[in-house]
Amino acid sequence: MTRTAAPLPRTRSWSAVQCRADDLDRFIVDHARPLLDGRRMAGHLADWYYQRADDVLVVGLRGADWCAVQSLRADLARVAADVAEAEHGVDQDRLGPAAPAEDVFCRGTELAVTTLAAGDAKLTAATELIMATAHALRMDRPATAAWLGGGPPAGAALDVRWDRLARTRDHAIVRWTNAVRRARRAAEGQAEAAPTGDWLGVWREQLARLLNRLGLTPAEIRALCARTAGALAVRDPFAADPLYLDLATAV
Missing domain, CATH: 3.30.70.600 (Ribosomal protein S10)
Structure with a gap:
């Protein structure tokens, strides 16, 4: 009604x-x-x-x-x-200052719509977006793993994707990472400040909202973040990569 x-x-x-x-x-x-x-x-x-x-x-x-x-x-x-x-x-306690948070909402929407229109596998695309966000926040692999939470270790395949995303020229992802950087500067007051404390919680919430726009459920978001964290925490070139095994038939 x-x-x-x-x-x-x-x-x-x-x-x-x-x-x-x-x-x-x-x-x-x-x-x-x-x-x-x-x-x-x-x-x-x-x-x-x-x-x-x-x-x-x-x-x-x-x-x-x-x-x-x-x-x-x-x-x-x-x-x-x-x-x-x-x-x-905008819940500023959870999402930071309203204006930069809303800019991130909009750029995340552009990225999500582009992904949906392309018909990409959602969980595969979501993994890329998690890592692209971490790059924009200037976090390395261990910091990203700690930010996302623990999970079982995986192999080297995710490392290739991590390194590739650092050099990506994909228009939608670049617009998203630029919006993240702008919001980070607005929230922290300086571009090079290390992400710590409550600020990390803000970006966990923003990431969850981005993945929600793709259509992932809260349970799927938690599981995917845990698996990505595990993949980034341990770099074993001989280990099978469960992310690739799990996502091979993802929709």
Whole structure:
């Protein structure tokens, strides 16, 4: 059931809408992205991101006035169910300062949509994004393993991917890592500060939200982080790599 909210002021602040769809992956790629990117190109909103909650998609909108929000709701209602306005807010204790956190939300959304549209295996792509995020945070393998949490050791195959990501020119990943670096500088006040303490918790939460945008469940996120941590903690060139074995048929 939808609810009616008071008109939003004509500001450049954030608002949000939510809707329900049976196949969120296809809905995001085939409907949400074209609608939202089209409005951004037309100047009706400045930026957007999404988050999943089971079969519900919550979309954050920056710079959309009341008329733009209502127009978007009407268009979404043609292809989705239970379209309504939603609350928008950033838990700064968990996610750091609002402005850089929201920038990370948006760039993470771009990366997730690109991955979904390409049809890449989700767990394989998620492993790459975990390591790309660690690179952007200037963490080495042991620091990344500690950040993610423990897991069984794996072989050298992940090392190849780690080294390759340090040199990647993939446009979507580069935009994501640049957003992470900007947010890190904003949160820490200096580009070279070592990631420690509560700051690490902020980036664990941001990473979980990125993987949520791909459609991974909380249990899948925890398991994948643990396996990646184990793979990075021990570098044994003769060990079989369970990440590759597990992800060979991943979807």
